[in-house]
Amino acid sequence: MDRPQIKAPGLKFRPRSSGWAAYWLPSPEALRRGYPSGTVPLSHLIASPELLVDACQRLQNDMLAWLDGLRRNRNAFDGTIGSVLRLYQVHKESPFHGLKPGTRHPYVTYLRLLDAEIGDLRIDTLTALHVKRWHAGWSAGGARPAAGHMRLAILKSALTFCIVAGHSECRALRDDIREVRLPGPRARTLVATADQVRSAMKAAHAIKRPSLALAYAIQFETALRQWDVTGQWYPLNDPTLCSVVDGDRKWAGLEWRHVGEDGLLRYTPSKTRGSSGAEVLIDLSLCPMVLEEIARVPEVARIGPMIVSERSGLPWIDHDFRRSWRRVRELAGLPPELWSRDLRASAITEGRRGGAVNDDAAKVAGHTNSRITAEVYDRERLEAHRRFATARLGKRGSDGGGT
Incomplete structure (x- = not known):
């Protein structure tokens, strides 16, 4: 038939x-x-x-x-990896909405990649063997361990939120990611010397970007994080209090008002602003590179954000700042593996090599959670910075300018 x-x-x-x-x-x-x-x-x-x-x-x-x-219904859970990733991004109670701009950007990028790569897979069909295969592929056989590590970390965060939201079928896969022992990225060990930082500052001036020179000096001498020195751009609906608004975004970061008439820099890093509230207190008289760059800035211009792009007249966008660093790094003859974010770790390393005790280094880095009165807190932190900076300058002098 x-x-x-x-x-x-x-x-x-x-x-x-x-x-x-x-x-x-x-x-x-x-x-x-x-x-x-x-x-x-x-x-x-x-x-x-x-x-x-x-x-x-x-x-x-x-x-x-x-x-x-x-x-x-973008909030619908249908048992696939894709629905887990969507819920994590759109649910109003998801921790995704609390990510800082510098963290959110790579999250969004990898969430999009994860959805394209494994979004159609059903969670109840997956095992630890799938996790290992994904990691091997994402890591390019070990050539790019950071990429595989980041993808799995984000997937684990999304699965954890869905478990909290009542989708218990996500637990087995989340636990598999936790239990499987996979190689991660190696800790960064590259640090910059004081001479190398000065070379970067000189290169920044050569390309007529003095704001970059000031940023590098502050990062290296105060040990502040890059995203605190240059600041971060937030969407308008973000609860962070911001002093600069531009269209549908707003900015918060280091400003001239954070430097007092006593020459002390007082700043609460973004990482501790919503938790311990720990404030760093820096004596700029012990930061010669910073003072040199500040001296180049006219008094009338010392208002608002400290680091402003010469091209836009606004605080730097992270992508442009990183791209400019690559140009500066090449011009200054610095190692291509050196990141601008490494200047903070370089500061801590210089201090420790100069004899600064670990407790002072932790306080300068803003890692303490001590709860004492404001007067004692300020005095302790200020003296910690003075001991730490003195150790760095002593080491720098004994090495003839390097570390």
């Missing part, structure tokens, strides 16, 4: 010894998303083609309505 020539959405025919059997099948997308209805047998309608076509059309419409409901 020839195959029936009846056409309808989802209709499939399969040969049997007695003739042909008719079935309606949901689409591959519906199956991936967990559509509750599987294959529907319709052989009893083969003799009535109009009824067969009508049945297929009704089943198809039901499936499309179900899929459309998922597409419209």
Whole structure:
């Protein structure tokens, strides 16, 4: 018997010894998303083609309505990795919304990649072996361990939130990621010497970007994080208090008002602003590179953000700052592996090599959680910086300018 020539959405025919059997099948997308209805047998309608076509059309419409409901409801969990990633990004109580701008950008990038790579996979079909294979692929066989580590860390965060949101089926995969021992990126060990930082500052002036020279000096001499020195751009709906607004974004970071008439820099880093509230207190009289660069800035210009792009007249965008560092690094003849963010670690390293005790280094870096009165807190932190900076300057002098 020839195959029936009846056409309808989802209709499939399969040969049997007695003739042909008719079935309606949901689409591959519906199956991936967990559509509750599987294959529907319709052989009893083969003799009535109009009824067969009508049945297929009704089943198809039901499936499309179900899929459309998922597409419209971005908060729907359908058992796939993709729905986990979407929930993590759109749910109003997700920790994703609390990420700082500098952290959010790579998260968004990797979330998009994860969705494209494994978004269609159902969580209940995955095991630790899948995790190991993903990591090997993402890490390019060990050539790019940071990429694999970052993807798994973000996926784990998304799964953890979905568990909290009531989707317990995510727990097994999250626990597999925790338990599987996978190679991660090696800790960075490259540090810059004082001479190298001065070379970078000189190169910044050579390309007529004195703001970069001041930024490098502050990063290296105060040990502040790069995103505190240059500041961060936030969306307008972010709760962070900001002093600069530009279109649909706003900025917060180091400002001239943080430098007092007593020459002390008082600043609460963004990383501790929402937790311990620990403030760093820096005696700029012991930061000669910073003082040299500040002296270049006219008094009337010392208002608002300290680090402002010469091109835009606004605080630097992180991407532009990093791109400029690559140009400065090449011009100054610095190692291509050296990042601008390494200047903070270089500061701590110089201090420790100069004999600064670990407790002082921790206080200067803003890592303490001590809870004492404001007067004692300020005095302790100021003296810690003075001991730390003195150790650095002594080491710098004994080395003839280097570390």
